[in-house]
Amino acid sequence: MALASEQEQPRPLPWHQPLWERLWQLEQSGRLPHALLLSGPRGVGKQVLAEALAARILCAGHAATACGECHACRMLQSGYHPDLMRIAPEEGKRQIRIDTVREINRFVAQTAQQSGYRVIVISPAEAMNVAASNALLKSLEEPGSRTLFVLLADVPSRLLPTIRSRCQQWSLSPVALDDCRAWLAGRLGSDEEACFWWQVAGGLPLLALELATPEQRALRQQLHDCFEQLVRGAEPVSEAARLDRQAVDDILWYGVAWLEDLIGFGLSGDSRRLRNPDQLPLYRQAVKNARVQDWFRLLDYAREQRRLLAVGSNPNPQLVLEAWLVRWSALLRF
Numbered sequence: 001m002a003l004a005s006e007q008e009q010p011r012p013l014p015w016h017q018p019l020w021e022r023l024w025q026l027e028q029s030g031r032l033p034h035a036l037l038l039s040g041p042r043g044v045g046k047q048v049l050a051e052a053l054a055a056r057i058l059c060a061g062h063a064a065t066a067c068g069e070c071h072a073c074r075m076l077q078s079g080y081h082p083d084l085m086r087i088a089p090e091e092g093k094r095q096i097r098i099d100t101v102r103e104i105n106r107f108v109a110q111t112a113q114q115s116g117y118r119v120i121v122i123s124p125a126e127a128m129n130v131a132a133s134n135a136l137l138k139s140l141e142e143p144g145s146r147t148l149f150v151l152l153a154d155v156p157s158r159l160l161p162t163i164r165s166r167c168q169q170w171s172l173s174p175v176a177l178d179d180c181r182a183w184l185a186g187r188l189g190s191d192e193e194a195c196f197w198w199q200v201a202g203g204l205p206l207l208a209l210e211l212a213t214p215e216q217r218a219l220r221q222q223l224h225d226c227f228e229q230l231v232r233g234a235e236p237v238s239e240a241a242r243l244d245r246q247a248v249d250d251i252l253w254y255g256v257a258w259l260e261d262l263i264g265f266g267l268s269g270d271s272r273r274l275r276n277p278d279q280l281p282l283y284r285q286a287v288k289n290a291r292v293q294d295w296f297r298l299l300d301y302a303r304e305q306r307r308l309l310a311v312g313s314n315p316n317p318q319l320v321l322e323a324w325l326v327r328w329s330a331l332l333r334f
């Protein structure tokens with residue numbers, strides 16, 4: 001029983017430990033800023049860190065992580081704490097709107113129910129549109145005492161500079177294998193799996209877990225087969241029809257990762273640094289058939305399509321997949 005509640009308690013991930021110690025020291029010496037911006041690529045564990053921090057700040061105990069036993073911790077475990085506000089885009093929406101930020105402003109204007117801190121976690125902070133961001137500025141400037149804003153951002157440059165300048169920024173980088181190897185191996189069942197998926201995910205441990213799920217493994221295998229068919233001269237439009245258009249962003253993500261591998265390999269001839277070493281036969285074929293600048297052009301195209309998908313101005317996903325495979329096919333069969 002005690003063990004179960006301990007597991008539910010939000011804790012920092014092993015690779016966040018050095019950063020966590022610095023945050024804890026700031027808190028202990030009363031120098032924790034009132035607004036933190038945690039930035040870093042998706043899959044590095046920003047949300048887990050924010051949850052662990054919110055739990056620690058609200059906890060009545062004095063240990064370096066939330067105790068899991070006090071009234072505040074129990075409220076959090078039950079799923080609700082009156083002094084914690086989590087902000088995200090509404091279901092099915094991409095943006096955080098001004099009405100939501102007005103609720104934050106009202107929340108900040110009240111006193112804390114449990115006479116401690118109030119914590120507001122905004123994720124992803126880039127989802128605030130301009131009106132929402134401007135509405136948040138006043139609360140960020142004069143938050144009142146014992147208030148902590150935690151903003152999470154994959155791409156902090158998409159935030160208004162006025163928001164960024166009012167937060168203390170902590171950036172989280174991809175994680176070295178040794179810092180997450182045991183953690184990943186414990187979840188993926190073997191050291192070999194841990195190393196493989198860490199590499200595929202570019203050092204982002206939570207992304208590695210996601211990519212290793214059965215659905216994502218199947219998608220990766222399907223893409224691999226699709227490219228083999230293209231090399232053999234298959235018709236790209238009919239290959240595109242087999243792919244799941246709902247997965248267009250994941251498909252482009254893999255395309256970007258493979259192109260980065262391919263370009264690195266094409267420039268250096270070195271296959272030891274590949275993120276996807278199992279795709280080496282495809283890379284060899286590709287390098288033989290087209291020039292590096294052609295692959296760069298394709299990389300730009302994929303990144304631009306992903307950006308358009310992210311901001312919601314996406315064209316028809318089926319057409320994106322077709323155009324994408326037609327471009328690949330032209331280069332693979334040069």
Ligand SMILES: [Zn+2]
Nearest residue numbers: 059067070073
């Ligand atoms: Zn506690």
